[in-house]
Amino acid sequence: MDFEPSVSSEQLSAFRREFHRHAESGFSEFWTTAFLASRLSEAGCAVLVGEEALCREARMGVPEEAVQQARLAAALEQGADPYWLERMHGLTGLIADIRPDLPPHTVLRFDIDAVDVDESQSPAHFPAREGFRSLNAHESHACGHDGHAAIGLGTALELVRLKDCLRHNVRLIFEPAEEGLRGAAAMVKAGAVEGAKYFFAAHIGVNARQSGELVCGTEGFLASTKFDAEFFGKAAHAGAEPHEGRNSLLAAASAVLNLHAIPRHGKGETRIAVGRMESGTGRNVIPSYAKLICETRGSNTEVNDWMFEQARRILEHSAAMYGQECRITLMGGGGTAASDRAMCELVRRASENIPYFRHELVKDMGRGFGADDACAFLEAVQAQGGMGTYAQIGSHLPAGHHSPDFDFDESLLLPSVELFCRVALELDARK
Ligand SMILES: [Zn+2]
Ligand SMILES: [Zn+2]
Numbered sequence: 001m002d003f004e005p006s007v008s009s010e011q012l013s014a015f016r017r018e019f020h021r022h023a024e025s026g027f028s029e030f031w032t033t034a035f036l037a038s039r040l041s042e043a044g045c046a047v048l049v050g051e052e053a054l055c056r057e058a059r060m061g062v063p064e065e066a067v068q069q070a071r072l073a074a075a076l077e078q079g080a081d082p083y084w085l086e087r088m089h090g091l092t093g094l095i096a097d098i099r100p101d102l103p104p105h106t107v108l109r110f111d112i113d114a115v116d117v118d119e120s121q122s123p124a125h126f127p128a129r130e131g132f133r134s135l136n137a138h139e140s141h142a143c144g145h146d147g148h149a150a151i152g153l154g155t156a157l158e159l160v161r162l163k164d165c166l167r168h169n170v171r172l173i174f175e176p177a178e179e180g181l182r183g184a185a186a187m188v189k190a191g192a193v194e195g196a197k198y199f200f201a202a203h204i205g206v207n208a209r210q211s212g213e214l215v216c217g218t219e220g221f222l223a224s225t226k227f228d229a230e231f232f233g234k235a236a237h238a239g240a241e242p243h244e245g246r247n248s249l250l251a252a253a254s255a256v257l258n259l260h261a262i263p264r265h266g267k268g269e270t271r272i273a274v275g276r277m278e279s280g281t282g283r284n285v286i287p288s289y290a291k292l293i294c295e296t297r298g299s300n301t302e303v304n305d306w307m308f309e310q311a312r313r314i315l316e317h318s319a320a321m322y323g324q325e326c327r328i329t330l331m332g333g334g335g336t337a338a339s340d341r342a343m344c345e346l347v348r349r350a351s352e353n354i355p356y357f358r359h360e361l362v363k364d365m366g367r368g369f370g371a372d373d374a375c376a377f378l379e380a381v382q383a384q385g386g387m388g389t390y391a392q393i394g395s396h397l398p399a400g401h402h403s404p405d406f407d408f409d410e411s412l413l414l415p416s417v418e419l420f421c422r423v424a425l426e427l428d429a430r431k
Contacts, residue, residue, distance in 0.1 A: 003353075003425060005418050006161065007154045012413035015153055019146035020127055022078060023114035023134040026177030027062050029092040030075035032112050032149065034084035036174055037094055039153060044160045045172075046100035050089040054176070055189040061182045061226065061331035071136075078135060093176035093183060095192060097169055098159045105168030106427040107193050107381065107388075108420055109201035109374055110152030111178035115142040120404040127407060142406040144204035144395075147413060149174065151202075154417035159424060170424045171196065175373065180226055180332040184376035192377070198427045199381040199388030200343070201374040202416065204408050205401060206392040207366050211409045212358040213394025214419075215366035216347040217339030222271065222297040223304035224371045226332035229255070229315045233324040235281075235288035245286025246323045249279040252290035255318035255326075259294065262310045268299035270307050271370075293331075297370060301335045334371065337378040339389035341365075347391055350422035356415035366392060369401075393419075 022031040033049065041047045062068070068090070076085065093112070097104070119125070119133050119140035127133050134140040141147075156172050173192055177183035193199065208215045231252050236245030256274050264270060272294070279290035296311055298304030312328060319326035344364045351357040368390065378388045395412050399405035 003418070003421055005158055005414060005421065007157055007417060009411070009414040012150050012154050012417065013410045016146050016150035016410060016413060017132040019149045020141045021132045021135050023136055023139045023141045023146070024071065024075070025116050025139045026113045026179050026182055027059060027092055028068060028071040029112050029176050030072050030085060030088070031078050031080040033088060033092045033094055033174070034075070034080040036149065036153060037084040038081045040096045040156055043157050044163070045096040045098060045156055048095040049084065049087050050091050051190065053093055053095045053190060053192070054091055054183070054186040056091060058186040058189040059177070059182065060185065060333070061177070061180050074136065093187065094174045096156050096172040096174070098156070098163055099166055099169040102169040103195040104171035104193065105196060106198040106200070106424050107171045107173060107196045107377065108152070108155060108424060109173045109175055109199070109377055110148045111145045111175045111373065112149045113145055113177050113179055114139045115179055115402050117142050117402060117404055122405065125405050125407065140404070142402050142404065143179065144401070144406070144408050145178065147204045147408055150413055151416045151420065154413065155420040158417060158421045166428050168428050170428065173377070178373045181224060181334040181371055181373045182332040184334060184373040188376055188380050193380050195384070196381050197386040198343070199378050199386065200420065200423050201377070202391040202393050203372065204393050204412065205395050205397050206369055208392040208394035209397055210361060210394050211396050211412065212356060213361040214351050214357045215363045215392035216389065217341070217344035217365045218368040218390040218392060219338040219365055220367040221336045221338070221372060221375050222269070222299055222370045223301045223336040224295055224297045224333050225304060225308045225330070226295045228329045228331055229292045229294060230327045231290040231319050231324055232327070233288045233322065234286070236286045238284040238286055242286060245288070247286050248290035248324060249287040251318050251322035251324055252277055252279055252292055254321065255315050256292065258314045258318065259311055262307060265298070265303045265306055268303040270303050271297035272307060272311065299336070334373055334376045335379050337375040337382060339365065340387035343387050343389035346426055347389055347419070347423055350419055350426060353422060354415045354418050356412065361394060
């Protein structure tokens, strides 16, 4: 089927700027989900929200209830559609089916969450200059997911227009809480990719840092586990009765040094990081509580699981050494998956019809970020005999991902919609 997009570049930029202004961090994408749900259902997509889209209990690293309530109130104040907010039952993210009469055949994934970072106010920063900076303090689209959401919306509007020509169901997943690898597992658990044969996702930038560049597939993702460790000791007067206390700061400090001393693994690359340590109240008080924020990574699931088991042992024994308990809470994580060569080839062919992608800048396979939650979907599709790929859409970036000045080249939006549509149409012609 030949394909000519009907959505305009201006329309896509307008969507992108709306998403950008309403930047919401993981599991708080209330405005974003309601906006998408309302536009998608108006256009004729079948929209699944709430527990139909993701399993509440399988979410990891959900912000505290008070934070969630404040963010929900902010979304309402910013004009989020109350009809959809009510149907979401506090859960963000959604699924849009083009042909809901059929099971999903091709799944396209778009992540919609923002990063916990304060956006730049500098006039050199394009969103600040053009007046579409994030309305929400400490939440900003510093990873380009505003662009992903706009591309997803544009793609759905195109595909639903072609609905009568499609032989299968194309399912679009709008994933919450990609940052920290928290959202995908909950959607997979709810059956989001059950029965799907093909999977396609893409990220703006990553290692494709020139406009017109395209990396059709990605390998070298690291499996990862994110977790918090809390130590519960006993406070006491540091001068008068230090022997009565059980020092959580010491237990945590001992754990930190030993975590970073876990030996390498012969079967793959590994990483460990303690990103933050909190403890203590006053100069003369034995600290009764400490918290560590940690992650492990591995070039395959086996070595990552091994790292996490070593970490757990060290944390528990460090606590025992200082006479106290340690509680470990999983905050996110996922396995690893590599793109299938045949799918990279298909994406390359689809890109040849789109002038934006410059032939000499199209590569079959590249390295990714450390991790992307898309792996959880890709792994699930591959496990049921399907295949998929994760592409990188090139853009000049004035600053790196997750930096307050991050921005991307909006002229990639329309060609990206065209790429997703062409890939989906090509796959739809297959069994
Ligand atoms: Zn990111
Ligand atoms: Zn990202």
